[in-house]
Amino acid sequence: MGTITTADGTEIYYKDWGTGQPIVFSHGWPLSADDWDAQLLFFLSKGYRVIAHDRRGHGRSTQTSDGHDMDHYAADLAALTEHLDLREAIHVGHSTGGGEVAHYIGQHGESRVAKAALISAVPPLMVQTEANPGGLPRSVFDDLQAQLAANRSEFYRALPTGPFYGFNRPGVESSEAVIENWWRQGMMGGAKAHYDGIVAFSQTDFTEDLRKITVPVLVMHSEDDQIVPYADAGPLSARLVQNGKLITYRDFPHGMPTTQAETINADLLEFIQS
DSSP states (O other): OEEEEOTTSOEEEEEEEOOSSEEEEEOOTTOOGGGGHHHHHHHHHTTOEEEEEOOTTSTTSOOOSSOOSHHHHHHHHHHHHHHTTOOSEEEEEETHHHHHHHHHHHHHOSTTEEEEEEESOOOSOOBOOSSOTTSBOHHHHHHHHHHHHHOHHHHHHHHHHTTTTTTTSTTOOOOHHHHHHHHHHHHHSOHHHHHHHHHHHHHOOOHHHHHHOOSOEEEEEETTOSSSOSTTSHHHHHHHSTTEEEEEESSOOTTHHHHTHHHHHHHHHHHHHO
16 A cells, blocks of 8 residues: 655555556446455466555545546546556546546556556536436536435445445345445545535536547446446447447446356456456
């Protein structure tokens, strides 16, 4: 573990384990680097150097009052890669972290990047607009902010208990340990960062970022994703990048890196080694 301090004085916590080609993991909202435990241990065992950070306002990083937008998220990731002098890095982002990865590459270039993977990721654009009629109405995200402001702890129980891991689907066995770990990570972070982060992940348009990406990109998305609907995300992102591959899962949840870690890890490894 370690920390870096960004240009605006924000302390970013990160894990850095192993040697070999680096794989950098960007977590989803409102979680932390801990959400990648299954991937960090797996790829460490395969001889890779694994790195995961807590986004500003999340986990063990500074609960700063501002900077909770994709420009800052991408700049923080760039600062981390430069601090560690990473070369030929593979960037893997889940959900909001997928947006962070796309924006980082789009804004800061590919000189340090070998490949990227976007898992259940928010690009190209989540919110409904005239140019994006298939997106979700803004009222959906306004409601998320309202629930967070009213009772964050209760809200952070409801999401993993229900749609995040698909535990609300018939025949799916719920895991109290997984739910509690999601709640724990969420409550470690700052309410202000998480509140503002809803705007960041829902209203940022990543279309131009995706179009700039020339390195190989694996897009992994499930048709049963209840958080980031499949049709307006995965297939569109895979088409927008210049060298994209789409893997579509049928019944996996949004949080599939946790609940379907064995499959996700195997598919990621095959992509990385190809």
